[in-house]
Amino acid sequence: MDPRAAELLGRPIIGQLGFHGLDGYPHVLPVWFEYRDDELLIASPPAAYKGRAMAKDGRAALSVSTVERPYHIVSVVGDATVERLSEAERIEFVTAIAARYLGPEGGRQYVQAWIRGGHPGDGELIRLRPLKINFYLS
């Protein structure tokens, strides 16, 4: 893999997740993600649309791009699975990813609003295993 792709996937830029929708159309949604051990990890509330669609068809894509020219772009295609995330694991994952995207203070405020008195319930983890990772400048 191009080292610039790994570097870009490591930055807290919103990922654009593509998947086959339940209506047969491609869908694209912005997501927070973590790139860890060569996988892209995305948390989701239980039974959300993207989780239901990807449980049915795990073929997926994720794109990341900078906002200034020359645009640095990573485009990933791969296979995703949707796993149960226990409440404890979910809290741990969301706490880490919120801090990553929003900084320590912003992350803390986010989790406080999200956690609903400490019991957000179980969630889901979308685990995307890349088959192809392309890096390019545009």
Added chain:
Amino acid sequence: MDPRAAELLGRPIIGQLGFHGLDGYPHVLPVWFEYRDDELLIASPPAAYKGRAMAKDGRAALSVSTVERPYHIVSVVGDATVERLSEAERIEFVTAIAARYLGPEGGRQYVQAWIRGGHPGDGELIRLRPLKINFYLS
């Protein structure tokens, strides 16, 4: 349509184009686009991957999101066609969209580098007609 969706689609934010790839996987690519007369218009070099894929299967999606919380997000699903764009139409389209995304001076410099002595050749226009437009905050 939610007026906030129309407002967001009118801003020069990179669009994230989703389509069914020739490999059967969803693909996501960042694109410049123009929202005009209820359609999303995207220019493409001739026979580029996205144009070939969308000519075969026009089902498509486009997502736009702001980079700061609360994220304002528009998610579009629709049907796309791929049309020939004559050199003159292509120059006009690219000149306008480059100025829209990069400003007058940045757009001018972009077109000067892109136009290759005045003859970039014919191109393609991807015309996406929305079936569903969702606006949400996240």
